[in-house]
Amino acid sequence: MRGRERELGRFTTALRRLVALSVTSAAPATATAEAARALEAISDRLQAFVPDELPYLYVTDVDAAPEVLAPFDVVTGPYNPLALPVEIALDPPRALGHARFTKPYEGPPGCVHGAVLCGVFDMVFTAANGLAQAAGPTVELNVRYRRPTRLETDTTFEAWISGRSGRITTTTGRALQNGVVTLEATGRFVRLSRERVLRLGQEG
Numbered sequence: 001m002r003g004r005e006r007e008l009g010r011f012t013t014a015l016r017r018l019v020a021l022s023v024t025s026a027a028p029a030t031a032t033a034e035a036a037r038a039l040e041a042i043s044d045r046l047q048a049f050v051p052d053e054l055p056y057l058y059v060t061d062v063d064a065a066p067e068v069l070a071p072f073d074v075v076t077g078p079y080n081p082l083a084l085p086v087e088i089a090l091d092p093p094r095a096l097g098h099a100r101f102t103k104p105y106e107g108p109p110g111c112v113h114g115a116v117l118c119g120v121f122d123m124v125f126t127a128a129n130g131l132a133q134a135a136g137p138t139v140e141l142n143v144r145y146r147r148p149t150r151l152e153t154d155t156t157f158e159a160w161i162s163g164r165s166g167r168i169t170t171t172t173g174r175a176l177q178n179g180v181v182t183l184e185a186t187g188r189f190v191r192l193s194r195e196r197v198l199r200l201g202q203e204g
Helices: 005-024 029-047 114-131 194-198
Strands: 087-091 094-099 138-145 155-165 168-177 180-190
Touching: 087 114, 094 114, 114 138, 114 155, 114 168, 114 180
Parallel strands: none
Antiparallel strands: 087 094, 094 155, 138 180, 155 168, 168 180
């Protein structure tokens, strides 16, 4: 990523626009086929630059800002076109997430998909845990959907630590639109060493 941040940012923005158009454009079949051919050609060219061994996409510095810590995260990553991205802010002891979800994130008509909302809570909870030096993998995540969370509406996620027991941290949060709570959530996380976290993908 280093040395090409501007270009990668522009590339990701273009991809996000393309993702939105893929679910909103009513282009005729001929125009759709032409676009598909062009994208296939671009993909073929980029494929040549994929290294044999893919690097780990996260930074292991726990004191880094969220956008630096996880530049390719699927929820908050500025360089991941699948991410909105959700913007994380720190207001100790709370962590905040700010989002305005668009059409690609739709579940029920006009509403945000529930799985997307769970993913956002997981990342905002992680930011809150990091404030207290209690970051670690998710053990459990429970979400209560109190009201529909609307598309194209400013949404704020709040998270704070509500309990600790040994290596387990319990984190609580909620989502609000126009001052109204639409979701409440609780998560449990286990503190592991950085070395253990980096080995999780290799363990059975």
